[in-house]
Amino acid sequence: MAGSEFQLIQSYFSEPEQVQRADLILGIGDDCAIVAPEEQTHLAFSIDTLISGVHFPHNTSADAVAYKSLAVNLSDLAAMGAEPAWFTLSLTLPGDDQWDPVFREQWLKQFSCSLFKLAGEHNIQLIGGDTTHGALSVTIQVCGYLEQGKGLKRSTAQTGDIIAVTGELGAAALGLDIILQKNSEQYSCLSDDDKQQAVNALNYPQARIKEGLYLKEAAHSAVDLSDGLLSDLGHILTASDVGAELQLETLPLANALSCLSKYQAWEKALTGGDDYELCFTLAKNDWLKVKQQFPHFAAIGHITAEKALCLVKADGQEYKINAKGYDHFG
Amino acid sequence: MAGSEFQLIQSYFSEPEQVQRADLILGIGDDCAIVAPEEQTHLAFSIDTLISGVHFPHNTSADAVAYKSLAVNLSDLAAMGAEPAWFTLSLTLPGDDQWDPVFREQWLKQFSCSLFKLAGEHNIQLIGGDTTHGALSVTIQVCGYLEQGKGLKRSTAQTGDIIAVTGELGAAALGLDIILQKNSEQYSCLSDDDKQQAVNALNYPQARIKEGLYLKEAAHSAVDLSDGLLSDLGHILTASDVGAELQLETLPLANALSCLSKYQAWEKALTGGDDYELCFTLAKNDWLKVKQQFPHFAAIGHITAEKALCLVKADGQEYKINAKGYDHFG
Structure with missing residues (x-):
């Protein structure tokens, strides 16, 4: 890493953070970070990479990139009923031929501010990382505590279970349309506030940590909605060898x-993704x-023994859908 | 992720692995992996990203890319005296416009074979990951056990300490010259075996796990040599607030x-990098x-109270070096 770049990273990621966890023995700056896990707990791990132009539009603000990169990982912890503890960050930034130093410094400042703000809200501490040059991408790995035997898995749905979701669906997919100016004539009836809300749903997803911690006692199975309800519920159905009626x-x-x-x-x-x-x-x-x-949770169907995903209208008619699940890949 | 791609990843990364750790509760295939850490131990974490064209030449074999990506992370565990336990993988592969499906399948097969072989040698298990499309890059995060209070840090070198290294230096940097056909007239005296050995040093670095586990009892401080001796020893000197004479x-x-x-x-x-x-x-x-x-370990100098890094020849004369440390970044 070039000298000035190194100092920049140092100054934005090694400064005293909001979060100072007691179970961290050695933080950023050595070959590894060292943690002292609480006794008699399990740990949950998840890693996600967000690539500019694939998982977020190229012109997304550094603030949103940071927020979303951490939030989607927190969402995986939430889906297991885990409590956030530590995370690492691998950041790939465009080289000097694409980003001038002033822009890079502004970007890093915004990125780190936003990252540490969200980390503070969830008491999760940055403990290590790596920085390289290349196409803009952010890889975060999170690690959280899980009570022994309490993890919310995908494979344990039971026939007759209620299927429910923790909040509203579809806003993030609408937000992506708005940013990409797709179907804009359809959205002409939307107020600017509505549009902004949809874009915010895409850029600043809310990880349902509190909800996951509660649900790990009550629920049989869970998944977070990153690729769209049909696709993600499909993971539960496959893993649990059951079907569903919505x-x-x-x-x-x-x-x-x-x-x-x-x-x-x-x-x-x-089928819209990024609801989390x-x-x-x-x-x-x-x-x-x-x-x-949680009065805003919604029951949307139930688990069936027959292994199919069936969509039913109020009149009892089955509804066939053509669209596939959200596809990040490619 | 596209359907066929998903199946490809599934078939190469979810098959029964060589390593089946007893402390893994839930492996690949859910929102998070779950592990049950041994009681009264610490955990060491490290994350590294290797990007094609930056950390390895574009034409490097999938076998070498996998090996090196895991080995450089294992090397960080070695430098702390930690024992490998689990790792996650985030793999970014070029899209269909750059890699045809047959090539991708061959690449993934080679990559996963090589990855699991090295993982098997170190009893470290793949517990999760992510796959995306973009410029080829591999991010691995490793996690290993560390006895409480025994981590080999950079900040604890003491004046008067012997400085030593675990093996030979410079071969990987020579290997890079050979691959890039730099200074080839200088290397005309090298045998093909010597050249192959140098290229292997670059592509297949040996993580000194066994040595690190031994040294955590005996050594005061340690670092692994990724960016070159001067640069990496410099981290020890800075962190420990001391100098050195080599x-x-x-x-x-x-x-x-x-x-x-x-x-x-x-x-x-x-100044050559990648020795590990x-x-x-x-x-x-x-x-x-x-x-x-370890008879092949070499003492190369000692730690001084004066905060400088001084290079001395046999005649007692100081030697000035112009080159800077190895610079991956950019």
Whole structure:
């Protein structure tokens, strides 16, 4: 790493952080970081790479890139019912031929501010990293505590379980359309506030950590919605060797979808990615208790023994969907 | 991820592996992996990204890319005296416009074979990952066990310590010259075997795990040599707030450097990167014991109270070097 670059990274990532965890023995600056895990706990690990132009549009602000990179990893912890503890960051930045030094410094400042702010909210500490030159990409690995035997897996849904989600669906996919100026004539009825809300849903997803910690006691299985409800619920069905029936009218559609037709809105909610809500299954008897605690959670269907994913309208008719799940890859 | 791609990844990275650790509760295939760390141990974490064209030449074989990506991370564990346990992999592969499907499948097969072979040698298990499309790069995060209070840090070198290294220096830098066909007239005296050895040193670095586990009892400080001896020893000196004197004639030069002048060979050993030997410091009294155990370790100087790095020839004259440390960045 070039000298000035090294100092820049040092100054933005080694400064005293908001989070100072007691279980960290040695932080950034040696060959490895050292942590002292609490006794009799398990640890949950997840790693995700976000690449400019693939997982976020090239013109996304450094603030949003940082937020989203950490949030999508936190969301994986949430989907297991884990409590965030530490993370590492591998940052690949464009070379001097593409980014001038002033821009790079501004970018790093914004990026690190946003990253440490979100980390502070979840009490997760940056403990190490790597920096290289290349096409802009951010790889974060998170590690969190999990009570022994309490992890929310995908493989443990049971026939008869209620299927529910932690919040509204479809806003992030709408936000991506708006940024890419796709279908803009359709969205002419949206207010600027609605549009901004949709773009924020895409750029600043809320990791449902608190919800995951609660659900690890009540739910049978869970997954986070990164690739779209159909695709991600599909992972639960495959892993648990079951099927599902979804009641389309019960899908909690994001407000911003209101200018779309019912069918268009369903497609966004079913196949749009980047929602980062949790989709979980639980015994019917436990649903009322959960709903009292979190009134905005929505039941959207149930697990069936027959191994298919069936979408049903209020009139009892089955609804066929053409679109596939959200595809980041390529 | 596209369907066929997903299956490809599945088939190469989810097959039964050589390593099946008892402390892994849940492996690849859920939102997070879950591990059950041994009680009363610390954990060491390190993350490194290797980018095609920056950290390895574009035409490097998949076998070597996999080997090196894991080995450089294992080397960080070695430098702390940690015992490898688990790793995650984030793999970014070129899209269909650059890699045809047959080539990708061959590449993934070679890559995963090589990765799991090295993982098997060190009893470290792949527990999770991510795959995306973009310029070829590999990010690996390793995690290993460390006895409480036994981590080999950079900040604990003491005045009077012997400075030593675990093996020969300079071969990898020579290997890079050979691959890039730099200074080829100088290397005309090298045999094909010597050349191959130098290229192998670059592509297949040996992580000194066993040596690190031994040294954590005996040494005061350690670092692994990724950016070149001067640069990496410099990290120890800065962190420990001390200086060093190196005796140039004691540098353990790789055989393949024999066709270079003494001064050229020193420069390769001092500033060439990618050696992945350990450089460590220890009390004079402990050196003989260590040397008996590992006869090929070489003492190359000592730690001084004066905060400078001084290079001394056999005649007592100081030697000034122009080259800077190896610079991966950019």
